């Protein structure tokens with residue numbers, strides 16, 4: 080589904096991605112872990128075509144992810160993806176249902192308003208929110224409810240691939256657990272391919288089939304989630320146990 084070979088990306092003298100090789104099969108849930116500033120977001124942005132890679136290739140569903148000829152080709156490419164941003168990133172001036180239906184109301188394949196609203200209500204229901212919240216504004220919701228709305232928006236157009244950028248940041252541990260479970264069950268039920276970036280090891284264990292650790296511009300370790308506890312890779316061990324001492328240097 081997603082094949083990445085030799086991906087490189089620098090910003091000036093800063094070599095953020097130094098040769099990423101990664102393959103994610105259809106329906107698989109990959110979680111990318113790594114310290115702050117290691118390039119997890121840059122990797123996602125390269126896959127989405129928001130950052131232009133310097134080298135290497137990204138192929139999604141057999142087609143190159145970059146170099147689209149025109150806006151409509153680009154729109155078709157992006158329609159495969161759903162995205163839950165850090166902090167949910169809802170539009171303050173739109174109601175909850177308009178946020179969820181954002182992509183359904185725009186672009187070449189836009190739907191009539193009533194149909195878009197009906198889909199939004201169905202997706203809200205899937206994430207545990209009733210029709211009573213549909214006409215509220217994001218500011219009227221708690222952080223956990225906003226995440227649910229963000230999740231409903233990410234799945235509104237039935238994407239084949241869903242990205243989750245730090246899905247539990249800012250939530251209490253119980254709400255984080257609820258969101259993790261929702262993500263897992265929705266991804267499984269949709270048969271979607273999922274890529275999540277997170278620091279949260281609870282999310283990793285709840286969401287991942289496969290884990291990849293980004294360090295120093297490369298994927299230092301990749302493997303099934305069950306192997307993170309048994310691998311003797313010192314980077315993985317330091318990261319999952321949150322140790323200050325180890326091969327990963329921490330600023331003090």
Ligand SMILES: Nc1ncnc2c1ncn2[C@@H]1O[C@H](COP(=O)(O)OP(=O)(O)OP(=O)(O)O)[C@@H](O)[C@H]1O
Nearest residue numbers: 090093095113114115116117118119120121122278
């Ligand atoms: N547009 C840009 N211009 C210049 N430098 C950038 C740009 N985008 C990212 N960087 C740099 O690339 C590096 C990786 O950033 P990125 O946001 O991908 O890290 P991250 O692993 O997602 O971190 P965090 O976990 O803290 O969100 C950082 O040093 C950042 O300053």
